[in-house]
Amino acid sequence: MLYESFRSMGVERALKRHASGNIFYSHPGRGKGEKMARLKIARLGNPILRQKAAPVDLNDLKNPENEIRALVQDMVETMHHEGGVGLAAPQVARSLQVAVLEYEENERYPGHGTVPLTVLINPVITRYSEEKQLGWESCLSLSDFRGRVERSLSVTVEAWDLEGNKRVIDAEGFLAVVLQHEIDHLNGLVFIDRMDDLTQLAYEEEFETYWMGEEAVEA
Numbered sequence: 001m002l003y004e005s006f007r008s009m010g011v012e013r014a015l016k017r018h019a020s021g022n023i024f025y026s027h028p029g030r031g032k033g034e035k036m037a038r039l040k041i042a043r044l045g046n047p048i049l050r051q052k053a054a055p056v057d058l059n060d061l062k063n064p065e066n067e068i069r070a071l072v073q074d075m076v077e078t079m080h081h082e083g084g085v086g087l088a089a090p091q092v093a094r095s096l097q098v099a100v101l102e103y104e105e106n107e108r109y110p111g112h113g114t115v116p117l118t119v120l121i122n123p124v125i126t127r128y129s130e131e132k133q134l135g136w137e138s139c140l141s142l143s144d145f146r147g148r149v150e151r152s153l154s155v156t157v158e159a160w161d162l163e164g165n166k167r168v169i170d171a172e173g174f175l176a177v178v179l180q181h182e183i184d185h186l187n188g189l190v191f192i193d194r195m196d197d198l199t200q201l202a203y204e205e206e207f208e209t210y211w212m213g214e215e216a217v218e219a
């Protein structure tokens, strides 16, 4: 694709990583020889995507054998396999407030930065900027579609990590979009719910034909 950029590639498919991709993830909570598993993606129409996910009991995180660690490993494996930059637990049919995200700098379109693998447990957006950004989003759960969505330019997110430590993340631009997209999943929302103008919903192929060049000019 000639005009690929983070903005036009969408949220969960922006990264097509190399075979030697940077997967810096240890495997806590799972014994040697136990394999991570790729999970099936829940697609639009699966009611689990429309449920508010249950919060994780933070006390469970203190137990090294807790099931959240295994779930996170499988989600990371699935996100990498699908070429996504983010994945929320309801998208793998687990109604829990867990999301993972990771992306790398794209050398052709520098400036988006790199986000190391980040695990968000019980995340809450505590601040939305009034300033907005428009961008094309896609979703592993609506894999054939792109839609133009208005999001806050920057947000603050409070969440817990796998060790049960509280984290505060101030994000803007692309990362802010990914966070808003993934946290929406934990509240039963998908990106089309955020669209004011459904004339800007497109199949992937039509997006590439009619919209992508225009976005590249704007970028």
Ligand SMILES: [Zn+2]
Pocket: 012, 138, 139, 140, 141, 181, 185
């Ligand atoms: Zn999504």
